Amino acid sequence: GENVEQHPSTLSVQEGDSAVIKCTYSDSASNYFPWYKQELGKRPQLIIDIRSNVGEKKDQRIAVTLNKTAKHFSLHITETQPEDSAVYFCAAPPLIWGAGTKLIIKP
Amino acid sequence: GAGVSQTPSNKVTEKGKYVELRCDPISGHTALYWYRQSLGQGPEFLIYFQGTGAADDSGLPNDRFFAVRPEGSVSTLKIQRTERGDSAVYLCASSSRDSREQFFGPGTRLTVL
Numbered sequence: 001g002e003n004v005e006q007h008p009s010t011l012s013v014q015e016g017d018s019a020v021i022k023c024t025y026s027d028s029a030s031n032y033f034p035w036y037k038q039e040l041g042k043r044p045q046l047i048i049d050i051r052s053n054v055g056e057k058k059d060q061r062i063a064v065t066l067n068k069t070a071k072h073f074s075l076h077i078t079e080t081q082p083e084d085s086a087v088y089f090c091a092a093p094p095l096i097w098g099a100g101t102k103l104i105i106k107p
Numbered sequence: 108g109a110g111v112s113q114t115p116s117n118k119v120t121e122k123g124k125y126v127e128l129r130c131d132p133i134s135g136h137t138a139l140y141w142y143r144q145s146l147g148q149g150p151e152f153l154i155y156f157q158g159t160g161a162a163d164d165s166g167l168p169n170d171r172f173f174a175v176r177p178e179g180s181v182s183t184l185k186i187q188r189t190e191r192g193d194s195a196v197y198l199c200a201s202s203s204r205d206s207r208e209q210f211f212g213p214g215t216r217l218t219v220l
Binding site: 006032034042043044045046049089091093094095096097098099100 | 150152163208213
């Protein structure tokens, strides 16, 4: 069936360094790819999304890249800060969500 | 404006009991989604509504789960004969006709003893 694979499950980076999280999807019909951030005990919140007619989208320190041929999309966070620590989910909504990546920013 | 709200925030029940979980979406949002999330996992899709009708209920795990949205606004997720495995945080989200961004509620933490 349709699924989204997300890697890595945990990512620990030094404050100020970059973090990259990758997702691979199976449904060729998917055309919308959001990334959500979920802090401990809080609800998921959209941080960036991309549609299949573009290859990259950037918003300040956050960017998402999409490779439709390879069916994968990635979240890039530059100049990481302590407040970036959270669990990040990719999705091929509404049905399929990745298992999440726990991002730890080391001071 | 007000975001998505869910009640109750916590629900503790005994195995075999019936529970109802309520979701109030953002006013004017036509789409409403139910998910459940277990610790350390991503949201698991249950059902989504477009207006009053269930556009996709393929995520409901079995016939003990049912959801309604009779007037196209508030939705209720109903779980019959609860089992311990139903324990999770049940999340509701809504989105507008013009955007696919989902806005989530705070969730209802269901514990089945």
